[in-house]
Amino acid sequence: MKLFVGIDVSSEKLDTCYLTDEMVVLLNHTYGNDTQGAWELKEQILSFHETYSFDQIVIGMESTSMYSYHPAVNFHQDEQLQAIHAITTIENPHRIKQYMKMFDADKTDPIDAFMIADYLRIQRYTNSPIKGEKYMALQRLTRTRYQIVRQLVEVKQHFIENLSYKCNTLKKELREAEGSTTVFSAAIMDLFTQDLSLDDLANLPLKDLAEWLQSKGRGRFKDPEGLAKTIQRAVRSSYRLDQVVSESIDMILGILVREIRSLEKAVKDCDQGIEDLVQTVPEYQCLTSIPGVGPVYAAGLLAEIGQIERFPDQTSLAKYAGLTWPKHQSGRHEAENTPLTKKGNRYFRYYLIEAANSVSRHLPEYQAFYRKKYQETPKHQHKRALVLTARKFVRLVDTLLRNHQLYTPPRSVIEK
Structure with a gap:
């Protein structure tokens, strides 16, 4: 049996639903969004685990900036929860909102907590570690x-x-x-x-x-x-x-x-x-080795990415930034116009695009790619080319961070 703990976080309280994988609600309860409330919630999880011996426990909540940060980090770092291999995850509010729309339910905090738990139950949550303290700072x-x-x-x-x-x-x-x-x-x-x-x-x-x-x-x-x-x-x-x-x-x-x-x-x-702070992040040198990427751009990218292990591949990294173009296909028809989704981390997208714009002025490979994309369409040439260049830049960032390596120019550039 598995337990899914859905938490609807607000500034003052944690509305919580304890749901099993058999769709049984063990408890609905509201705790204070403070250390005492978090301790009571944890004790309830441990009590249920002692009774049912769950195979897996997932604690999930929506990403609500400062409100969700403290409880998420508290549960993620708790030694007792780590001992029973409980997973703590912070989910994209847009995805949960889209999931809730399918059921046409009322909008209340207890119902939101249940829907979050049910969303976790269908195994659509992201199983990635929470950012380290240096990245959050x-x-x-x-x-x-x-x-x-x-x-x-x-x-x-x-x-x-x-x-x-x-x-x-x-x-x-x-x-x-x-x-x-x-x-x-x-x-x-x-x-x-x-x-x-x-x-x-x-x-x-x-x-x-x-x-x-x-x-x-x-x-x-x-x-x-x-x-x-x-x-x-x-x-x-x-x-x-x-x-x-x-x-x-x-x-x-x-x-x-x-x-x-x-x-x-x-x-x-x-x-x-x-x-001063970015010097303590080991991946900093990887990004600043790219011509055109200075301390501010490197810091902005690292701050939003955190540990690169949070993302399975460069495609997930691009989705996190909202640099994706969803396909629209039905039968034999496939839409030619596929707008940018933009449903991602706007800060990460901003630093990617700004860094890509700078890199395209320093690296011939990116400059040629930008020019090619610029000439492909008569409308929104600069914006389109820049966003596509940023998408290409994601692959370079992912490779350098995942392999912990410095940037080296292509062999053709070295030979010239």
């Missing part, structure tokens, strides 16, 4: 960095929008000027958050403006006088705002510049934390 850092970068992108978009109100031709002039800079350089942001009107900037002596820019840019501008001319040209050709509107825009720009700098510092702090 790394994941907290890489995901936080991902969120901060998204916030930074959004704030920069707001900055450009409001800067366009103040000087609507600046972005265009900087883009077209040879050897110029961007609106996000420290000098440009400081210049347009000063207590100076556009007329003040337009009338400022060119030499003084060039010297100010070179001072703020710490001598990095090759042609500060040319940059000063570009800025004054943009200032003179831009519309003027009423004083009330101008004051509000100046205040907003100042706030956004402070936020941009704060977020940029946060990204640097995350990068430093990632770099």
Whole structure:
């Protein structure tokens, strides 16, 4: 006889169903989502095992981020549960949701616990170890960095929008000027958050403006006088705002510049934390040996993969990232249009695609593959080629991590 323990996890409680492989519900019970509740749940499992001597015990729950992490790790590491070879698994919520749809049942926590147990009973669960502590610590850092970068992108978009109100031709002039800079350089942001009107900037002596820019840019501008001319040209050709509107825009720009700098510092702090922690992960060298894969991309990939033994092969790894195209076939008809599933780990997919984009600029093999896929269709060329390149990149990542080896270029490249 086998026992399947389905747990519906929430922030405060663990609704639990104890189901045998003969579809007998031994108990439905609710425990607190804390150490006491987890201990009571474990003791109940041990009590049932002492009575029935189960051949197998599977403890399963949906992946609910921070809520499921603690109970899953607690059961996975418990010595008494390990002694009876109990399996702890965290399942994809989408799969269980699709399974529940077949029965048209009500949506309550006890019913959810039963459906999770029944899903485990049909042996569709993933029998893979839970990530080690180093990978989870790394994941907290890489995901936080991902969120901060998204916030930074959004704030920069707001900055450009409001800067366009103040000087609507600046972005265009900087883009077209040879050897110029961007609106996000420290000098440009400081210049347009000063207590100076556009007329003040337009009338400022060119030499003084060039010297100010070179001072703020710490001598990095090759042609500060040319940059000063570009800025004054943009200032003179831009519309003027009423004083009330101008004051509000100046205040907003100042706030956004402070936020941009704060977020940029946060990204640097995350990068430093990632770099310090990733050195302790042995597989790190395997991924950074690939040209184009730096510390951040390597850390992001390792944080989401964990131990490569969690996945039986590279196909499972690709499915975990959502880089699969399900076939649609019926009779003699097979659909030509097979959209990307995207039902996977979005963080893992993000780091795979970003890393593949970087690798395609460094490795001739991936560059040729990208170009070939780019030319195959007239629509969404870049996105399609990049995603397909990422799918190819999965195979390389899987091979290096599974064999614990460094990247070596193909023989044809070495001969050249």
